[in-house]
Amino acid sequence: MKKVKVGILGATGSVGQRFVELLENHKLFEVVALCASERSVGQKYGELMKSRWKISGDIPEYVKDIVVTSPTPSETQGVQIVFSGLDASIAGEVETAYAQAGVHVISNSKNHRMVPNVPILSAEVNPEHLDVLQYQKTPGKIITNSNCTIMGVTISLKPLMDLFGLESLFLFSMQAVSGAGYPGVPSMDIMGNIVPFIGGEEDKAEMEPQKCLGRVENGQIVPADFKMSAHCNRVPIFDGHTVCLSVKLKKKVDSKEIIEAWKNFRGEPQKLGLPSAPANPIVYREEQDRPQPRLDLMTGNGMTVVLGRLRPDPILDWKYVVLSHNTVRGAAGAAVLNAELIVNKGLI
Structure with a gap:
């Protein structure tokens, strides 16, 4: 070819x-x-x-x-x-x-x-x-x-939305400095520090998932109807965006059903065998302290989204952690x- x-x-x-x-x-x-x-x-x-x-x-x-x-x-x-x-x-x-x-x-x-x-x-x-x-x-x-923050989040949400429906989400991001481009964030601002503001990031985080997970109608993309709130923060990590996500689903399900949905999820790239497609777009880690950027970032050559810490949320339904490589998958x-x-x- x-x-x-x-x-x-x-x-x-x-x-x-x-x-x-x-x-x-x-x-x-x-x-x-x-x-x-x-x-x-x-x-x-x-x-x-x-x-x-x-x-x-x-x-x-x-x-x-x-x-x-x-x-x-x-x-x-x-x-x-x-x-x-x-x-x-x-x-x-x-x-x-x-x-x-x-x-x-x-x-x-x-x-x-x-x-x-x-x-x-x-x-x-x-x-x-x-x-x-x-x-x-x-x-x-x-x-x-x-x-780049939303990429891993929407991949994690896709099987949940298809199987259980989404009502609302709360997102708290810890974003790597490479997401700011080169030369990025000055070292005196970020070393030993967290910056709780990234210009325009929260607006994007609150709008883009609905469009990404929306439907095509009359030649346009109609956004999905779930509500979303986001806090975005810059942290002293070189690569890898970590997101703590809480979700309210339209159906009542248990943790086993959610994890099974993630483990079984395959998209069109996997079915087509595209060169850059990871075998598993989502990997769920059972360890209580995973995912971590140092340990999990390059899973699937950086194209796999790594999830962990699924547990009940006392305000919404469930909460979990999303890790994705911001300059590769993101x-x-x-x-x-x-x-x-x-x-x-x-x-x-």
Whole structure:
């Protein structure tokens, strides 16, 4: 099979670097363009990133000689998909330009997430949301990831919603510094500290799950009707978002039924055998002190959501802990999986 030519927008940032890592020797995709800001344009990626590469290990050989270009369709002709790790301050305009040029955009930015005919796609959760792409007027289509905190949460909620129904949720997040991008949070602000505010995060956490778990109707995504409240906090962890979640279900069930629902959950990526799909999108840990970022973050190569500590909630029904890798499952890895899904479905 001939590989699909792809580009990475924001290739020098933390999410962009993760794209570079995950796309090395990919079965479906060939990286032919790396795009960044004007100060990086014209330099070979390997030289440019010598002191800026923050992913563990070395810069992959396949990208070292690629010359960085600006994120414009005229500079990256020939690509069929772009993975966007751009900052929200420029992502909206740039991503729209690519879609107008006939390039499919898989975006990690917030700019288009709440547009009714743009899916917040989570490949295991809502592949049917791809149906709304036909109602986008541009020849190229825009697909977004959710906020990185919400990605693991919605995967954990999907089997519960399908089997038992959701009424309301309470979320308390402990979010890694890598979620702030590079250089992230100043060390004097975060070392030995917790910052109980992340700009715009709680709004996203309270809106995106309903759309992600919603239904398609008349060419638009209608959000689910459960209520949600969120507290979002930055903690001194490099990678891995941990969320304490309380849920009220529409049916009365016991803990065994909930854990069984998680253990049996498989999505379309697993059924299709997509390259980036973990065998188990959800793993439940029985130990009373798990999941932990240090021990559990790379389960399923960082694509598995690890749950634990299911117990009764005295206000709602149940409470549990969600751990997901914020730059893999919550960002670049999820975007690559979404791209694999649209290729498999013949949408590219």
